[in-house]
Amino acid sequence: MPEIYKATYSGVPVFEYLAKGIACMRRRSDGWLNATQILKVAGFDKPQRTRILERDVQKGTHEKVQGGYGKYQGTWVPLERGRQIASQYGIEGVLQPIIDFRETSESPPLAPKHITAASTRTKAAPKAKAAVAKRAAAAPVPRVMAPPPRPVLPDSESDLEDGDVSEESLGSGSGSASHSRASSPGVYSQVSQSTNGVLGKRKRQTAGHEAANESYTEQLLQYFIQPIEEHFPQFLYRPLPDFDANSIIDEEGHTAFHWACAMATVEVAQLLKEAGADISLANAQGQTPLMRAIMFTNNYEQRTFSRLVDMLQSTVYCMDRYGQTVFHHIALTTTTRSKLAAARNYIELLLAKLAETQSKEQIGRILDMRNLEGDTALLICARNGARKCARVMMDFLANPGIPNNQGHTATEYINQHDQMRTAAAIPTFSNMSTSPPPGNQSIQQLLHGAQHVEAQEPTFVSAPAKSIMQDVLPDIGKRLRSLADAYEKELKEKDSDLRQSQDLLQTTEAETEATTQQLDSLNPAMQEAEAQQSFQQVNVLTQRLRAVMERNQAKDLAKLVQEEEHRAKALYSPAGNEDDAEKYQLMEELASLQRERRALVNEQVELSAAAGVGERMSDYRRLIAICCNIRVEEVDGLLDDLLDSLQSLTPTGREDSVF
Template structure:
């Protein structure tokens, strides 16, 4: 490394009218303020473009820096102060290689011109604009080339570049990307355009991917001092540091399977914007989570009140992004995702494409055919639960900007099962697109091709060459059999040139048709295997559910017995209940009868006995009649009360209050509530033996 550094030479050059120092793989240093191009330091460290972009965004651009892009070729990039550049070089072990540019001290002698720049200057003379002669025109103000800059219009100052002399170049210092060289060419061409055409040029900062998101600096800001601009930049950086950290961590989580869910999702801080765009395509976190089929993160985002209607730069909802990938199919998470995002099903994107258009578009890939069928089935099942069939059909018939319905796209991609599914929900096959195509025409055309292919196969069965199939070379069954047949195989019986030519023409056609037939069989077999696999998966799931139900049923039977045993127990208990009720009624009847007899005897002893010769008068008879009626009513009332007593006695001990009494006795006597009723006689005996007559100071 030290020896390599000793051979490094500092050159000067001019790019896009800006004096610099450059050669080969270069690292520029501005002579006005000694700032270094950090993008080129990372190139010297041999990082590829994605790595450089990530390092710039995460490390370099969070400190003091300046972005330059928009037609400056190698001059563009992320510029940092000299001390910061030294630290970056030391961090990535290229400080020895770059020590000449770091230690360079300006002197009265100018560094030599870079060889490439000399060649360019001699072969590309720039004519003067609007003038005569061969005088070279002065370069225009390069600030017009700036597409964005974090120092608000700072005019780029001439940098210095360090590079090893060619050849050989050090192995640790890579080469410029091709797009950087193209940008040099574009920069030279741009100088010859007028100022109005400069803003339309599209170029990037060598290795930065986010510069095109910045605005053009205003013209009045060009006079602002560099110190004020950097101070403002630091304030902006401090304000956005945490927000950038959240976005980076979310992207890392979605792209790295081993990472845990970010902690700020579990307990979102106040400065966390759940709907912030986290990539260059306008996606939010819920777009990514839906596409990845990550239901846990979706639940956390919804708790943080993420907007399920969020749209990316193409106007796509999270549900639309989900159906473009097979993650939800692989995880079988789509039903729960649809339940969460059901309110966005009827949203269309900027091209008026619905979620069914997006599903149909994926059928162009055979690898996504099963997932497309799965997504269609789940969505249509959910829609059938919340919408009438006519509304579903109208939604399926929505046309996009090309006039295509989801059915037309599926038919065009020959997704037969998706077509059948959509037709099953009354999708119209007669709606034409802007080209006049209808799904019906596409389906008929596909069927016609299949029939024509079958006719060719049937015709080939009567071919005169069919009888010689045993003589066909095995190589005809290989993928390049046609080329072999055209160049090598000539049937022996044909000697004329016409016969030979006909044979050479027909045999490849037959081979092509047989190969097509074999491919059709393979495709049909694959479809059948896929259907069988799906049915097998469903069967296994159903078997597991049945097994779980049977296990639960066995547990209930072991605990309570079979239905017949339980019915038998109920009948026995009912008979026992009826017997006890009858015994209770008899006991009560006997007691009542005895008490009634004593009461009658007492009443009779109080009544004077009338002489038998006297006839009772009418008043006496009426009094007796009234008394007899009262006796009958009293007997009827006594019978009803007897029934009520029996019924009340049968329910005694089952009320909530009795349960409270039982728990109170159990607590007082240190017993289980279930044992109280069985031990009640012993408890009563102990209470009677140890009580004082008033129920005080008694212990169980």
């Protein structure tokens, strides 16, 4: 059963209820609700809450509380107005225990105390920040099958900003302190006292390191706030040893990697990862960088989510301290209509990436995981009316029949929204004087006929005829109008999908054109390189051919020389009376013949090279292929066999002709 507490903040008695880890209050005196806390439960960040409060809530009856106990601050509205806000943003079922609570004779238990004494606030603030940083750095990676236990009463996201001071603690003067997101007050006090000397020594030793980290933090935050080229943190390209990529840079326990992912600065995220950033490190709420990334539309607008998923895919299975997966967080963003397209895109990309390695049954089990409220991601989408997101999840076998802690299922919410749309699409017959959609002439004639019948007194006497004219015909008109309105609404949704697809197509075409231009710029250089490479190959082959021919002729020349020597010995006597002039003449003649031989070899090499690639050689190959009934590419491999066959057919007694 949901637990309702009682407490007194800033002298005002309230009932208190924990919804999604956020304390929601209702005043005991008049039943007013804190609208700021309702919007926190709905998943709005601080700027969004401020806009909604100023635009809608504070225009009606309200009470704005500033100062006093931090969690009591905010905009308070009457009970019914608070119920309307909860229903408007799809969390009436979540807040139903506190909205419908009725006080009985049995008093609710006291709410756990999370106070900060004024006497110790100045000294406690640095310790609280250190405790947040230490716990965030040492926090284990959340596991899918073992989510962290529900905290007793965790503070909201603005608790560190509001400066919570309880009047009860000021009055008692006890001096006991408890810090935001810290553990038990007594334990913290004992640890602080026993380690006071050690911490002081460590602070002195690490003063330089902290100063360096603060400098890095300032550069990173400046770039995240204003991501321009001048502010890019250049030190990330070559980070120094004193840079800690996992250090906390804000009061909510976020690291620079959380910020980089949320702001869609993928290049910075990659550099931080290379510098040692832990991609699964959680913030104070147990949220991983991937969870923070989907809370904003930056990655959707800049088309960077696919690259981010490739980097963070291993953290898809993590859960935060409230048992919520990344799909729960995506579903929570569907309370804002402007984030619906981004939410659908995030879900589709994540599921497509998981489908590369897992079956639909395995993915369905991940989607069916429940948070501490018992909600699945599909149930949250259905409750918020995000039909397309819910349809994508059900395509991957998400179970719509899983009940939450209150017994509601996604099927119930889907049916409720369908009924509401059907009811909104059917107008009353008295308001059917407006013209139907243009182009539907048959519907228009029938509707006008029905109105005309209703305006005139029926001239029929029989009861069935009167019933047809008074009941059946108007009912037909209503149904036709309902059909036309449903068709018009579906057409608008299709038009919206078409516009999104066209935008995506334009982006893809622009990227394709840019890539084509880059390839075109590279083609001339590639062609020149290929030509140079071909020229070198021709030179190598020419040299090889020349060497082969030289070797073949060397044998013939050696044989000729040997024969000439024998002939010379037979003609000349060994008396040694040879004329030197004749020898010189023969040597010159031999050298001239050698040069002539080399020139002929070079000419033969060039002719062979030209013949191998010339058009006539291609014609010869085709001619041989046609005569022998073989393919052209098989001719070179069969030349030896063809030559042997032709030579074997030469008639006896004739000289062998050269092929």
